[in-house]
Amino acid sequence: GNSVTQMEGPVTLSEEAFLTINCTYTATGYPSLFWYVQYPGEGLQLLLKATKADDKGSNKGFEATYRKETTSFHLEKGSVQVSDSAVYFCALSDPRYSGGSNYKLTFGKGTLLTVNP
Amino acid sequence: GAVVSQHPSWVICKSGTSVKIECRSLDFQATTMFWYRQFPKQSLMLMATSNEGSKATYEQGVEKDKFLINHASLTLSTLTVTSAHPEDSSFYICSARPGQGLQPPYEQYFGPGTRLTVT
Numbered sequence: 001g002n003s004v005t006q007m008e009g010p011v012t013l014s015e016e017a018f019l020t021i022n023c024t025y026t027a028t029g030y031p032s033l034f035w036y037v038q039y040p041g042e043g044l045q046l047l048l049k050a051t052k053a054d055d056k057g058s059n060k061g062f063e064a065t066y067r068k069e070t071t072s073f074h075l076e077k078g079s080v081q082v083s084d085s086a087v088y089f090c091a092l093s094d095p096r097y098s099g100g101s102n103y104k105l106t107f108g109k110g111t112l113l114t115v116n117p
Numbered sequence: 118g119a120v121v122s123q124h125p126s127w128v129i130c131k132s133g134t135s136v137k138i139e140c141r142s143l144d145f146q147a148t149t150m151f152w153y154r155q156f157p158k159q160s161l162m163l164m165a166t167s168n169e170g171s172k173a174t175y176e177q178g179v180e181k182d183k184f185l186i187n188h189a190s191l192t193l194s195t196l197t198v199t200s201a202h203p204e205d206s207s208f209y210i211c212s213a214r215p216g217q218g219l220q221p222p223y224e225q226y227f228g229p230g231t232r233l234t235v236t
Contacts, residue, residue, distance in 0.1 A: 004160075036227075041229065042229055043121060043210070043212075043226075043227035043228050043229040043230065044161075044210070044212075044227040045227070046224050046225075089160070089161070104151070104163055104166065105151075105161075105163070105225065106163075107160040107161045108160055109158065109159055109160040110158075110160060
C-alpha cells in the first residue's frame with residue numbers, strides 16, 4: 001500500500017533561517033504529491049503540489065520537487081518567518097490505488113514548525 | 118472561497134451516548150466528502166468517503182455501525198458516533214471535494230476539526 005514518511009518534529013528555527021522538512025513516500029502507482037499546512041485553530045490548507053516526476057511545486061516562498069528516483073518530496077524555504085509557524089503535512093494521492101475518482105489522500109504524521117523572532 | 122465548516126468545534130459527552138458532527142461546504146457544492154480521525158502526534162487517518170446521495174465507503178477497520186455517515190445534500194455531511202466510549206475520543210476532521218475532478222491534482226478543502234472527548 002501507499003505510505004508517507006516525514007521527518008519527526010518539532011522543528012524550531014529563528015526568523016530568516018533556512019527550512020527543510022524531509023518527506024519520502026512509497027506508492028504502488030504514480031502518485032501526485034502535496035504539502036498541506038495547518039495553522040493553529042484552522043483546517044488543513046493545500047500549500048503546494050506536484051503531479052509528476054521533476055515537477056516543482058511552489059507557493060508563498062515554499063518549494064518542493066517531485067523526485068521519483070529517491071521517492072522524495074522535501075519541503076524547503078529560504079527564509080522563514082514567524083507567521084510560518086504551523087504543522088506541515090506531506091501527502092500523496094494515487095488514483096489507481098484509490099480505485100478511481102475518489103483520490104484518497106495518504107498523509108504523513110505532520111511536522112510542527114516553530115519560528116522564533 | 119472554498120470554506121468548509123464543522124460544528125461543533127469541541128464536544129464532551131458521556132460514555133454510551135451518541136454525538137453528531139456536522140460538516141458543511143459554505144460556498145461550493147461537494148459531491149464527495151471525507152472523514153478523518155487524528156490522534157495526538159499522529160497522521161490523519163481516513164475513516165470513510167461519502168458521495169452525495171449514496172452510502173459511505175468505509176476504510177478497513179472502521180466500524181460502519183459505530184460511525185454513521187450521512188451525506189444527504191451537496192453541502193452537508195454528518196458523522197454520528199454511536200454509543201461513544203473513551204477510546205473514541207479524538208480529533209475528527211472532514212474535507213470536501215467540489216465537482217467531479219476528472220484530472221489530478223485536485224484540492225480537498227478541510228474543515229477546522231472537532232475535538233471529541235468521551236468521559
